[in-house]
Amino acid sequence: MTDTTLNFLELPRVDPAKLSVEERVSSYREIYGTYVPKEASLQASRCLACGNPFCEWKCPVHNFIPNWLKLLEEGRLFEAAELSHRTNSLPEVCGRICPQDRLCEGACTLNEQFGAVSIGSIEKYITDEALKAGWRPDLSEVKPTGRRVAIVGAGPAGLGCADILVRNGVSAIVYDRHPRIGGLLTFGIPPFKLEKSVVETRREILEGMGVEFRLGVDVGRDIGFDELVASHDAVFMGTGTYRAVEGGFPGERLPGVHPALGYLISNINQQLGLASAEDWVDLRGKRVVVLGGGDTAMDCNRTALRQGAASVTCTYRRAEAELQGSRRDYKNSVEEGVQFVFNRQPLEIVGDGRVEGVRVAQTRLGSAMRRGRRVVEVVPGTDEILPADAVVIAFGFEASPPAWCAEHGIELHADGRIKVSTSTPFQTTHPRVFAGGDMVRGSDLVVTAVFEGREAARGILISLGLHEITPA
Numbered sequence: 471m472t473d474t475t476l477n478f479l480e481l482p483r484v485d486p487a488k489l490s491v492e493e494r495v496s497s498y499r500e501i502y503g504t505y506v507p508k509e510a511s512l513q514a515s516r517c518l519a520c521g522n523p524f525c526e527w528k529c530p531v532h533n534f535i536p537n538w539l540k541l542l543e544e545g546r547l548f549e550a551a552e553l554s555h556r557t558n559s560l561p562e563v564c565g566r567i568c569p570q571d572r573l574c575e576g577a578c579t580l581n582e583q584f585g586a587v588s589i590g591s592i593e594k595y596i597t598d599e600a601l602k603a604g605w606r607p608d609l610s611e612v613k614p615t616g617r618r619v620a621i622v623g624a625g626p627a628g629l630g631c632a633d634i635l636v637r638n639g640v641s642a643i644v645y646d647r648h649p650r651i652g653g654l655l656t657f658g659i660p661p662f663k664l665e666k667s668v669v670e671t672r673r674e675i676l677e678g679m680g681v682e683f684r685l686g687v688d689v690g691r692d693i694g695f696d697e698l699v700a701s702h703d704a705v706f707m708g709t710g711t712y713r714a715v716e717g718g719f720p721g722e723r724l725p726g727v728h729p730a731l732g733y734l735i736s737n738i739n740q741q742l743g744l745a746s747a748e749d750w751v752d753l754r755g756k757r758v759v760v761l762g763g764g765d766t767a768m769d770c771n772r773t774a775l776r777q778g779a780a781s782v783t784c785t786y787r788r789a790e791a792e793l794q795g796s797r798r799d800y801k802n803s804v805e806e807g808v809q810f811v812f813n814r815q816p817l818e819i820v821g822d823g824r825v826e827g828v829r830v831a832q833t834r835l836g837s838a839m840r841r842g843r844r845v846v847e848v849v850p851g852t853d854e855i856l857p858a859d860a861v862v863i864a865f866g867f868e869a870s871p872p873a874w875c876a877e878h879g880i881e882l883h884a885d886g887r888i889k890v891s892t893s894t895p896f897q898t899t900h901p902r903v904f905a906g907g908d909m910v911r912g913s914d915l916v917v918t919a920v921f922e923g924r925e926a927a928r929g930i931l932i933s934l935g936l937h938e939i940t941p942a
């Protein structure tokens with residue numbers, strides 16, 4: 471076989487084609503295309519196969535990246551898919567929406583001088599193409615243990631947990647209040663980043679592996695948490711974090727002001743045919759101001775553009791360099807026409823019975839530090855009004871622990887996140903209840919939620935005295 475170790479010298483990084491801006495803003499389709507087989511294999515061949523692969527260390531689930539790149543390069547697609555699933559329950563999702571620039575690709579040895587290997591696009595390619603060609607996880611060696619675990623929440627954490635449990639012969643019954651699986655993957659993240667059919671395909675795979683979904687069931691309302699604890703060997707909680715952070719300034723309750731997640735979900739429901747017309751927040755023709763600079767703000771910006779907003783202005787209280795969300799989504803927002811206003815603090819949403827604008831002031835960095843960053847100060851006398859017909863508030867999320875925690879002796883941190891053990895992974899202070907994902911670490915990423923769900927499943931196996939058979 472030819473030695474391809476120095477391929478990176480000849481072969482530049484090439485990403486799959488992106489839709490033109492006009493095509494993007496006129497539909498909700500995913501904006502990135504996919505490789506043809508030859509391109510995928512050539513791009514995979516750019517990997518140096520580093521002895522100590524930094525990409526693998528930086529990936530929260532420690533994907534065996536150089537190994538599956540090699541398998542793909544050699545045309546061994548099914549083996550690449552099998553290996554990719556050994557560490558990740560949702561590789562096709564992570565390939566699409568992980569912030570690779572600060573994770574695996576940011577750590578790639580080639581990144582600075584030659585352009586990182588396009589790990590995310592290749593990860594997506596491997597699973598998409600393997601599934602299309604008929605590959606399915608092989609559970610033929612799995613022996614049922616007769617044990618049953620209830621999982622509350624069909625988001626990435628719950629799905630990661632279910633994946634590992636069924637691979638170890640434990641029945642996984644997943645409850646979710648929504649009619650579809652995915653948590654924020656379905657009811658949060660817009661389709662131009664992740665089409666809903668991708669999540670539905672994953673549902674078929676998981677059901678084929680034996681995972682049972684009970685959807686449209688709100689635990690605590692339709693079925694008691696105590697009932698789940700009593701009728702299962704263990705319970706995993708992956709209910710996310712949903713309390714929106716408020717601005718605490720006047721005008722937040724004016725008609726025309728929308729919390730980010732409610733806005734995004736209303737549009738997704740409209741796309742999926744799940745919403746009644748009056749629940750749909752349609753910003754067509756409006757001057758929209760989005761407050762915030764994270765991933766959720768970028769998703770709101772780009773949704774408003776696709777709805778046909780007259781203009782979309784996004785304000786952030788820090789500088790461009792301090793944006794905390796994905797650089798890729800910021801860049802896409804700029805390309806698609808969002809106007810950014812940096813170093814502005816919102817002080818008030820103004821309007822007479824309805825939103826008319828946002829009063830903002832300029833900011834500068836103070837000397838005091840908070841959470842490792844210099845605090846932001848308002849510069850006196852710099853107020854101005856940004857005209858708006860609609861305002862979307864995207865300041866992030868705080869923990870929203872379920873009411874049943876207190877009743878079951880499940881302890882919380884002061885900020886409402888669930889406390890978990892380090893000795894038995896992700897065990898709460900109730901010995902038969904485990905937790906993971908955003909409700910444990912705070913609002914974060916899909917890949918970290920998947921990791922915690924999988925680790926919690928390992929904790930459950932240990933607590934049940936079962937040996938984990940697959941994957942390593």
Ligand code: FAD
Nearest residue numbers: 623625626627647653654689709710907908914915916919
């Ligand atoms: P969730 O995905 O929130 O799932 C929790 C599930 O629990 C939900 O389905 C909910 O219905 C269910 N549930 C809660 N309570 C109950 C109950 N009582 N009974 C039944 N069901 C219940 N991450 C990235 O990596 N890349 C991105 O590009 C990205 N973009 C994002 C964009 C937005 C708008 C948002 C809000 C988040 C984004 N994230 C992104 C973060 C990512 O989506 C989350 O970190 C991840 O989904 C957390 O997974 P989880 O399983 O912990 O919780």
Ligand code: SF4
Nearest residue numbers: 529533564568573574
């Ligand atoms: Fe990179 Fe995310 Fe894939 Fe890990 S899961 S290899 S961080 S894209």
